[in-house]
Amino acid sequence: MENFAFEIVETARLIRREANKRAAVLGATKAQWRVLARLHRGGGGIRQVELAEALDVEPITLCRMIDRLEEAGLVERRRDEADRRAWRIHLTEEAAPVLAKLEAMGLSFNADILAGITESDREAALRVLARIRRNLDQIEQGLEEAS
Numbered sequence: 001m002e003n004f005a006f007e008i009v010e011t012a013r014l015i016r017r018e019a020n021k022r023a024a025v026l027g028a029t030k031a032q033w034r035v036l037a038r039l040h041r042g043g044g045g046i047r048q049v050e051l052a053e054a055l056d057v058e059p060i061t062l063c064r065m066i067d068r069l070e071e072a073g074l075v076e077r078r079r080d081e082a083d084r085r086a087w088r089i090h091l092t093e094e095a096a097p098v099l100a101k102l103e104a105m106g107l108s109f110n111a112d113i114l115a116g117i118t119e120s121d122r123e124a125a126l127r128v129l130a131r132i133r134r135n136l137d138q139i140e141q142g143l144e145e146a147s
Contacts, residue, residue, distance in 0.1 A: 008132075015113065022105050026098060027072070031057075033102050035065050036074065036091070040099055045088035047080055074098060 019030040028036075038054055039046060046054070052062040066089055069075040074095040080086040091099075114122060 008129075018113075019109060022109055023102070026101055026105070028098070028102070032065055032069055033106075035062070035069060035089075036095060036099055036102065039075065039089060039091050040095075045078065045090040047083075048077075048087045048089055051089055 016030055019033070023030050023033045034055055035051070038051060042051075048062065048066070049059060052059045055062065057065075066075060066077070070077065073092055076090050076092055077087045078090055080088045117125075
């Protein structure tokens with residue numbers, strides 16, 4: 001079982017690589033796709049710092065992604081009314097058709113990578129991965145409390 005973490009990391013790498021290929025067809029990267037999807041779920045705009053935390057990326061990295069998405073006309077920065085020093089990131093109307101294409105592409109991608117896997121195996125895999133995430137969260141909390 002010592003190869004378990006390796007298999008997860010390698011699978012994630014392959015998923016990321018294939019997702020980037022597919023997103024590139026629409027002129028996006030997987031990272032930009034994640035930004036757009038998170039903004040879409042967030043609804044009325046998200047503070048830039050909160051978006052960076054939600055995506056687990058450095059703020060400067062997110063800033064560059066937002067710059068590119070803004071240049072493409074897919075997002076816009078607006079001052080946060082509650083804190084004029086902060087920016088809220090909003091989707092533009094131009095993002096709607098891109099999001100629809102990305103969503104369709106995501107559904108197709110999921111179908112492709114899960115081909116030949118039974119529903120019960122999918123559910124079991126999701127349970128195992130959720131448990132691993134909980135274990136990792138507990139480990140991280142323990143390390144933070146110890147320091």
